[in-house]
Amino acid sequence: MRNLTILDCTLRDGGLTNNFRFPEKYIKDHIQKISEAKVDYLELGYKADPAYYERTAYGKLKFCDDSEIRDIIKGIPGLPKLAFMVDVGRFDRRLVENASVSPFTMGRVACYLNQIEEAVEDVRFLQNKGYETTLNIMAISRERIPEIICGLRKIKAQIPAAAVYVVDSYGALYPDDVKKLVSLYKEELNGMKVGIHVHNNMQLAFSNTITAVESGADFLDASVNGMGRGAGNCPLECLLPYVGKDNYDLKPVLALINDYYTHDANERSWGYCPKQLLTGIFNQHPVYSIQGAGEDLIRIYDHFQSEVQV
Amino acid sequence: MRNLTILDCTLRDGGLTNNFRFPEKYIKDHIQKISEAKVDYLELGYKADPAYYERTAYGKLKFCDDSEIRDIIKGIPGLPKLAFMVDVGRFDRRLVENASVSPFTMGRVACYLNQIEEAVEDVRFLQNKGYETTLNIMAISRERIPEIICGLRKIKAQIPAAAVYVVDSYGALYPDDVKKLVSLYKEELNGMKVGIHVHNNMQLAFSNTITAVESGADFLDASVNGMGRGAGNCPLECLLPYVGKDNYDLKPVLALINDYYTHDANERSWGYCPKQLLTGIFNQHPVYSIQGAGEDLIRIYDHFQSEVQV
Incomplete structure (x- = not known):
């Protein structure tokens, strides 16, 4: 299989289910195991603007202060590249340090299609700070093709270096939809990387990720045990064996599930687990x-x- | 979408998880709701040989005696065609009445690839009794293509009227495997119907069923809430909206899940449900x-x- 890039979004998308109130021990264990699994990127959370969100109502990963992240990752060897997400317009640029002095390598900008122009500005800002960037267009299942094409052309004209994501926030895409969208992104964004981030509402999260790969996507989001908002994401433990046993190690991910997730499924004698x-x-x-x-x-x-x- | 045939296998495959000890009320409600949903076929269980299986150790649907089934379905309007399954060699031919006097329309013969010849005899027996038949080749993910071709040719030479199933008993097929197998079955069994029965181990049950449809399959097995052995089957509630809102009614299936299945998922605030x-x-x-x-x-x-x- 060609070279693909996997990003673990458990803490960021899963954080939406618990206001980022992961136990400190879980966060450290998670980072350790994802590092051991050799996953390429690890998205830790949001750099949310404390002017919008009360600090005490959320765990640390809602804000991802560089200094707090440094404390958390201290002593963990072989770290993946670390990523944070910002919601377009909902972060304080003054709180974003230069990448050269930050634990983060990548900043991801999430927006709706009608916010593309503002998002492009945020991407440009992050690039100027030295970060790798992605632009994640959310809820794409609700958009029509002509408007999507229009949005992609705005991106292409302005930020040729970023990866752009198909984000199925509603878990409403069928495989054929994913194929069409990824192909469209590839065609319109000639030369740029395309990413896929899916939700599992129709139990299609993993297969839609496979379809995206077959259609040319390079960046694949997944989460441990599929943890994520709503129906959850593409399960990392499904994706790793598919993408390749040589590049990734499934066992550390299984260990995490063992230690933190299996109580969910133990009560059932059948069903996916x-x-x-x-x-x-x-x-x-x-x-x-x-x-x-x-x-x-x-x-x-x-x-x-x-x-x-x- | 072209005309497809859906078979509900909840009671048969789900019966493997509880020795067919469904409460009588559930069985009746299930048949009622599947009828209302306008699902084409309803598989009730096995006609297992009482010489092999102790009657008291199992519920009625392990044996599917015509007289007991008649009592169960009494008064339920608009029934789908009813099906039973037999494991090759593990049923007593003397206990199978003619279709003309039976509540059942279809008999399905399950076998492994190396039992094809015996299975063909069982199919022929059931056809002579007046039943529609299918031949379900189990655990196909463990077989090699040359042996599969050899088995299909034995079938084609002898029972051109039956539908033949790709059965992913181990839930180990990727979409590309399903595509190859269904295409191979279509090619080798020129003119015969092909069916798909999948398990959800890799969360690919629904998408593999979609892939089978795209590759030419006509008979689709599914179960309520995905209930079935191991990781379960393709969820009927995923499949119906995909196949077509005009021909089927999703709501009776949702009602069944409401009444009998939701306690599983209520404890979780995220994950597929x-x-x-x-x-x-x-x-x-x-x-x-x-x-x-x-x-x-x-x-x-x-x-x-x-x-x-x-």
Whole structure:
């Protein structure tokens, strides 16, 4: 498979489900494990404007102050490139340091299609500060093709270096829609990278990410256990095995799910769960993981892996 | 969209998760609602051989005696065509009445690829009894193409009238695999119908069903809330809106989920759930269903539907 870029958005999109009130231990463990998994980018949260949002009502990752992030990541080896998101117009430019002195490598600007011009200004600002940038056009399922083309042309004329995202905020795109949109972005933004960020409302998050790859997307957003607003995102644990076993390590992600997420699924004896995902990835009968295998994903993984290598 | 055939396999595949011990009330409600939804076929369970399986250890739908089924369906109007499944060699031919005096219209024979010859005999037996038939080749993800071709040719030579299923028992097929397999079945079984039955281990059940349709499949299996062994099946509530609002009615399926399934998802404030599915289908912001909408799927559905019609 060609070279793709994966961005973990668990803390940023998942933070929308809990006002970014992740336990400090979870945040550190998450960063550690995503680093071990060799995921390319890790989006930590928003640089939200404290003039809009009460600091005490949110966890630290709503604001992503460089100094607080430095404390959090201290001592974690092999970090991915770190990213923050800003909502167009809802951040204080005076609080954004130069990239050269920041723990962050990338700034992502989220906007609706009718905010493109303002978003382009924000992207330009971040680029001038030395950040890699992406421009994420949200809720694209609600827009019509002529307006999308018009927006893309405004981007192309002004910021040829940024990656531009198809964002299915509503989880309402079918595979055919994704194919058309990614192809359109590629065509209109000739030479620019295209990204995909999906939601799982119709259980199409993973497959729509696959379709985006097949249609030419380069940047893929995913989250641990699919954690994200609403129906959640493309599960990172589905995506990594698909994109390539050589470049990424699935096990640290499974360890995170083990330690923090499995209580959700344990109450059900059927339905999608990470344990069942492993039987699929390794092409094994589902009964194996139902009976006797326990709940330890790493143990199940190692068992299947050892069978493959025999 | 061209004419497709949907088969509800909730009671049969879901029965594998609970030894077919569905409450009698659930079975009747299920049949009633699937009838109202205008689903084409309803698979009730197995005609398992009581010589192999202790009757007291299982619910009625493990055995699907005609007389018991007649009692269950009594008074339910507008029934779909009813189907039973047999595992190749594991049923007693003496217990299968002629279709003309049976509540069942269809018999489905499940086998592994190396049991094709025996399965063809069972299909022929059921056809001679007057049943519509399908032949379901299980665990196809574990088979190699040359052996699959060999098996399909054995089928084609002997039972040109049956529909033949691609069955992803392990939930291990990627969209590209489904495309290749359905195309191969279509090519080798020239003129015969092809079916798709998938499992959701990699959260690809629905999208793999879409891919199968795009590749030429005609028979689509799905289950309410995706209920089925392991990770479950393609959720019927995902499939119906995709296949067509004119031919099917989603609301009775939502009512079933309301009454029997939502307790699973209510404990989580994020992740795939039927409530979130509705926001996707109607192309609405997920926050609508998070805040204030309550848990009543019908109320949410009606609200969105009324907005669409304005």
